[in-house]
Amino acid sequence: MSKVKDMSLAPEGVRKIEWVQKHMPVLEHIKEEYLETRPFKGITIGSCLHLEPKTINLGLTLMAGGAEVAMTGCNPLSTHDDAVAGAADLGLNVYGWREQDDEEYYQTINMVLDHKPDIIIDDGADMIMVLHNERTELLSHIKGACEETTTGVHRLQAMHADGALKFPVIAVNDAYTKYLFDNRYGTGQSSFDAIMGTTNMVIAGKTVVVCGYGWCGRGLALRAAGLGADVIVTEVDPIRALEARMDGYRVMTIREAVKQADLIITVTGNADIISGDDFKYMKNGCMLANSGHFNVEINRQDLEAISTEVKEVRESIEEFTTKDGRKIYLLADGRLVNLSAARGQGHPAEIMDMSFAVQALSAKHILENDLPVGVTKAPDEIDYNVASLKLQAMDIEIDSLTDKQKAYMANWQEGT
Ligand SMILES: NC(=O)c1ccc[n+]([C@@H]2O[C@H](COP(=O)([O-])OP(=O)(O)OC[C@H]3O[C@@H](n4cnc5c(N)ncnc54)[C@H](O)[C@@H]3O)[C@@H](O)[C@H]2O)c1
Ligand SMILES: N[C@@H](CCSC[C@H]1O[C@@H](n2cnc3c(=O)[nH]cnc32)[C@H](O)[C@@H]1O)C(=O)O
Incomplete structure (x- = not known):
């Protein structure tokens, strides 16, 4: 199901999605892997992220992993109407259009929540706020959430400090391969x-x-x-x-x-x-x-x-x-x-490649681990995995420590 402005824009949207796919090699690698392993089979993922081609590619990656995906935007002005039409055409449940008023913005968040997601991917914590304030009947169903941005992480940390947060959240923003490059x-x-x-x-x-x-x-x-x-x-x-x-x-x-x-x-x-x-x-x-x-x-x-x-x-x-x-x-x-801005395209695809790779891997981490309620950083293995895949895609090789170097680093007795 979807609610978008104009489905006739779908071909142009699909063209734009195909373009960013060519520049998101890490996410494409994860997509291939997920197609084989299907980690999200039977799972519904709801997202509240800027609705544009790179984000749609994250949605397609989660779908390749077996998830039912429902997406809406996290800002009333940032949705690309052609990309969402393309997304609907490609099988995602997508709710949003550019220039929503406040009521429409929260309506579309609720449309995603109507899918009863197991996992939330939020940018700014608006969807998580709606869940805690208005859709409390869904809270027990949620296995966890991933948060994309600095302010969202701050909001959720404040919420946890007040004892209000009801499920685990991974602070995707705080991964090195996110903030050092994206921000x-x-x-x-x-x-x-x-x-x-x-x-x-x-x-x-x-x-x-x-x-x-x-x-x-x-x-x-x-x-x-x-x-x-x-x-x-x-x-x-x-x-x-x-x-x-x-x-x-x-x-x-x-x-x-x-x-x-x-x-x-x-x-x-x-x-x-x-x-x-x-x-x-x-x-x-x-x-x-x-x-x-x-x-x-x-x-x-x-x-x-x-x-x-x-x-x-x-x-x-x-x-x-x-x-x-x-x-x-x-x-x-x-x-x-x-x-x-009408001409705003968001970050380059090569940058969102890393942020959304961390998202895709963090969503799987939530499923596979019994995380405590609270806000935790994405695990270092995810960061090193994403950085290594990105270097590989950029055709850059780096050195690794020799056994002698490892022993030297671990030794406290050797001095001048
Ligand atoms: N536009 C985007 O695509 C994009 C991308 C990433 C993050 N963000 C958002 O941008 C904001 C900043 O993110 P960040 O990761 O740089 O955060 P950050 O915490 O690293 O930096 C914010 C800085 O603002 C300073 N600051 C706070 N109040 C100030 C004031 N009154 N005057 C001057 N400086 C002040 C803080 O001391 C801090 O150094 C957040 O809201 C984040 O969610 C936007
Ligand atoms: N709801 C908030 C959202 C903050 S957006 C900040 C986040 O946007 C993310 N971002 C930047 N460019 C893009 C993009 O092109 N597509 C999707 N997300 C993006 C980026 O990761 C950053 O952490 C608001 O409307 O103000």
């Missing part, structure tokens, strides 16, 4: 891809402010500098601020940074990073984008409060005219720009 290089590249595609503007010579120097922020700053920008970082963590400075960026408070910015990108996972009077100090023409979770990093209401007019001046660009006559531009409604 850093994926967000760095795909955010600029979306910002440049949306605005058709140059980055070289601009002052770009990156708010938050976590894994995503490091990637964004690196790409901004590579594109020729003068990069400013804002942080609240003194160690990360120091790291940013030694990585070569200017570091200052947000209040100072907004005065100099041509483009500000928030990526903290926190709320109100740009709010209140910050907007009053911005230069005419300043552009604002968010790459972090949800649309709360840039306080839209505060910007509206100092504006006389708001209009869409180009697809995914809103122009706010302030009472003192400046123009400030907000991209993709302040939702993560790399996925929510």
Whole structure:
């Protein structure tokens, strides 16, 4: 069963899915293995992930493993209507369309839950929240869940600390082969891809402010500098601020940074990073984008409060005219720009290859192990397996320790 916008888009969707399959060799390897071993026979998996071709390929991998798969999106703006039509054509149960309102967003989450999943794959924990708050009758059926992103992991850890979480969760985000590549290089590249595609503007010579120097922020700053920008970082963590400075960026408070910015990108996972009077100090023409979770990093209401007019001046660009006559531009409604902008394509397929390989292997790990209730990192074996397969696909060989080296490393007696 499926509910999508337009099934006539299916052929184009299938073409896009076939394209990413050519660039997801690790997931394809796992798919082959699952076709033989069928680890998910008799199991239903429900996902709440950005609905686009790479995610559909994860769905197809789980289906190859014998699962009944039901999928919906984790953001009202990130669904690709052609890809979901293609997914429905290929036998997945898929519920979603681009530009859902809040009611539709939660309706489609519930449609997935109506399949009574054994395993959940979530991105941001919205599906897990609905399960715990509204669909409690399904809780005893759930064997476990996998969580894709930093903010989702934080939400679930907070939930567990409150004693509210009712099943085991694997923090897929916390796998090395996820955050070191997806959060850093994926967000760095795909955010600029979306910002440049949306605005058709140059980055070289601009002052770009990156708010938050976590894994995503490091990637964004690196790409901004590579594109020729003068990069400013804002942080609240003194160690990360120091790291940013030694990585070569200017570091200052947000209040100072907004005065100099041509483009500000928030990526903290926190709320109100740009709010209140910050907007009053911005230069005419300043552009604002968010790459972090949800649309709360840039306080839209505060910007509206100092504006006389708001209009869409180009697809995914809103122009706010302030009472003192400046123009400030907000991209993709302040939702993560790399996925929510009309031109946002999400991370490259080669990157999601690793994140979704960790997902596919973690789902199997949940089935095969009696995990405790709580949030645990994906096991190291999964990380090393994914990294080795990726290197193999990239035709890169590395050395291994000799017996003598192993003995040396294990020896505490040998000194100078
Ligand atoms: N756009 C994407 O595709 C994508 C990809 C991965 C993660 N994410 C999301 O991006 C966000 C960041 O993820 P991450 O893995 O980099 O997290 P992280 O925890 O590694 O980094 C977040 C950083 O923000 C800083 N921060 C918090 N409040 C701040 C404030 N008021 N001002 C300045 N800095 C502040 C923290 O100190 C931290 O260093 C999360 O919401 C995550 O879910 C988005
Ligand atoms: N519900 C949240 C979701 C946060 S998305 C952040 C996650 O998106 C994931 N992501 C980035 N690009 C893609 C993609 O192209 N396809 C699927 N997932 C992606 C990435 O792994 C990251 O952890 C919200 O709407 O704000």
